[in-house]
Amino acid sequence: MATANKNLSAYDKTTIPNAKDLRFGIVVSEWNEAITEGLYEGAMEALLDCGAKEENIIRWNVPGSFELPFGAKKMIETKPVDAVIAIGSVIQGETKHFDFVCSATAQGIMDLNVRTKVPVIFCVLTDNNMQQAIDRSGGKHGNKGAEAAIAAIKMASLG
Ligand SMILES: Nc1c(NC[C@H](O)[C@H](O)[C@H](O)CO)[nH]c(=O)[nH]c1=O
Numbered sequence: 001m002a003t004a005n006k007n008l009s010a011y012d013k014t015t016i017p018n019a020k021d022l023r024f025g026i027v028v029s030e031w032n033e034a035i036t037e038g039l040y041e042g043a044m045e046a047l048l049d050c051g052a053k054e055e056n057i058i059r060w061n062v063p064g065s066f067e068l069p070f071g072a073k074k075m076i077e078t079k080p081v082d083a084v085i086a087i088g089s090v091i092q093g094e095t096k097h098f099d100f101v102c103s104a105t106a107q108g109i110m111d112l113n114v115r116t117k118v119p120v121i122f123c124v125l126t127d128n129n130m131q132q133a134i135d136r137s138g139g140k141h142g143n144k145g146a147e148a149a150i151a152a153i154k155m156a157s158l159g
């Protein structure tokens with residue numbers, strides 16, 4: 001199902017564990033800052049709405065999405081977090097650089113999920129243009145940050 005057919009901010013709280021005892025890390029890419037800040041706000045709003053405490057949420061910034069895997073790894077190694085949300089916005093430019101950044105970031109985050117005991121949520125928009133990014137970070141398709149927050153709560157509560 002394409003995002004166009006699903007609002008990214010929609011969730012049913014009755015199906016989500018209470019996050020009051022969970023600790024979250026959020027690593028935020030500084031590239032396309034207007035978009036990543038919107039994703040961060042969406043994630044925070046959903047985490048708090050589902051019971052998370054602000055004092056249990058740690059935020060770090062990294063330069064770009066390519067650095068998200070390292071930032072998430074370092075956070076897992078040094079901070080007592082139950083889940084990490086990796087936030088980025090990659091927008092197609094004139095060259096193939098977009099392809100390399102997207103695939104490396106996705107693979108790096110997947111590797112962390114396989115190799116560590118802490119779930120890392122892929123909250124990285126990979127858009128053809130700025131309007132698509134706007135639409136998915138609080139615009140007409142909702143906010144992928146909210147979607148990522150719900151995924152983080154569910155994954156941290158597994159088992
Ligand atoms: N063009 C975008 C980038 N590029 C930067 C890389 O992520 C990386 O920081 C750099 O190559 C140094 O290692 N990053 C994004 O997050 N979004 C983009 O659109």
Ligand SMILES: CC(=O)[C@@H](O)COP(=O)(O)O
Pocket residue numbers: 090091092093094095096097098099101
């Ligand atoms: C995703 C990118 O790295 C891209 O925005 C950079 O732009 P360009 O491909 O025009 O160098």
